[in-house]
Amino acid sequence: MIDIQSFLLALGMGNVGFAILMAGYMRGASPSAGLQLWMWARLGIGFSQLVGWARPLLGAPVLGSLEGLGWILAVALEMAAYCVFFGFTRWGRILFPVTGLSCLVVIAASARGASHAQLSAMVACVVALFAAAMAWILLRRRHASLLQRIIGVNDALFALSVAAWASSALQSNVVPDARAAQEAAYLTGYLLMIVNGFGFLLLCKQKDDSRMAHLASVDCLTGLLNRHAFLERAESARVAAQRQRQPLALMMIDIDHFKAINDRWGHASGDDALVVFAQTARQVMRGHETIGRLGGEEFAMMLPAASLEEAVQAAQRLRLAIRAATVITSGPSYTMTVSIGVVVLDPNEGLSDALARADHALYSAKREGRDRVEVGDPMQRCA
Structure with a gap:
């Protein structure tokens, strides 16, 4: 007791x-x-x-x-x-x-x-x-x-x-x-x-x-992964894809004429555009896909187990959704477009090399008139 x-x-x-x-x-x-x-x-x-x-x-x-x-x-x-x-x-x-x-x-x-x-x-x-x-x-x-x-x-x-x-x-x-x-x-x-x-x-x-x-790990404006967190997850996904011998697709995405948006309607309106982009991207992407903001108006997205054809379809789906979205501000409302570069990692390719190929494809889309999706060159043809 x-x-x-x-x-x-x-x-x-x-x-x-x-x-x-x-x-x-x-x-x-x-x-x-x-x-x-x-x-x-x-x-x-x-x-x-x-x-x-x-x-x-x-x-x-x-x-x-x-x-x-x-x-x-x-x-x-x-x-x-x-x-x-x-x-x-x-x-x-x-x-x-x-x-x-x-x-x-x-x-x-x-x-x-x-x-x-x-x-x-x-x-x-x-x-x-x-x-x-x-x-x-x-x-x-x-x-x-x-x-x-x-x-x-x-x-x-x-x-x-x-x-x-x-x-x-x-x-x-x-x-x-x-x-x-x-x-x-x-x-x-x-x-x-x-x-x-x-x-x-x-x-x-x-x-x-x-x-x-x-x-x-999160960008405070858009709520997406920041550059460091996205690259860290993308590297983990690359290692897993190579170990499991599955494809891994990458996109580089850029909002068209973003500087003109800032110059015409102000930086607050540019922030609104970034937020609308992030919200729209989350609505159209699949559960296993990951998107991050690399800086400014530039974004990247990875699609595990996606073939090149599936990645291009996903990119087109995102591009059309962004074009249909409206940015509502205290001033005039407006729409925006994006350019997208798409690649699928080659076996044993490093993440930085794959992102460079996707970035090269992105600038090809810019040169070809914007508001479009371009596929990156194969690895051996990427300078």
Whole structure:
């Protein structure tokens, strides 16, 4: 058997310590509403546990109600942290009424003279409900990471143990049974403090790292891959194509008369043209195809496992879609065209050589009148 009072003191101090740790982490990290809510939830849980430790020592019955309300509000904050972190938008419509109703029930029960054991059982039911909801949020996600699943399983175990404790306290008159269930709930609560305390910090760090990686690889104006990221993926695709002995097609794409667009309607209008191009390209390209902005009005696209004929068809489809798109600005609206050079990599050809051939084909399309697709010369004829 464990000493419940000493365990409550350790849990309370541990959760307050986690809240302080999170406050320190947030001073050097990007702002996170989810992490702020989680910090206040840890602080609230720690406060509630410390109140539970102090209640029998001080002999103040009102602390029982304060402990219960603290638990309800703290787990509600923890639930809100999950919802904010995962981008749920309507969580308040359910969470606020459930939290408010639970608090009113505890206050009413305390006013009617409910014992501390009864209040604890009611609060435990609410805590178990919130913990089960948090486990459901984490485990229902199809592409949940291993870390999310570990935290979700931990929440589920905590929900089951707290529900068992509440059930034994409400239905059984056998004190040892209720004591054993209470000890199990506190032990899983300790595991919850360790796993979820560090786990949520790691989740936030993963999210920050993913956002930084996204910013480092995506062109901020068009949302397409930037030059470095595209070339990196194209090189990986080239190696894979040569290993699997499959074709890999490349396109070089340039918006026609882009300088004239900037000169006539201003650079903001030129930015609008780039955005419209990117949106149109995403609409017509296939799921396995990749497009990136190499700089200015120049783009590149790779088509894995595409023959030269299929690549030319894809290029024509893109060219016609761009010609049909309208760039809407604060001034006059206008349309634009693109010129495209297409090649298929030769066996053992380097990426830079293939891009040079596609670029040569692109400038052939420019010389031939623009708004057209040209196929690059075979490798041996490329100077």
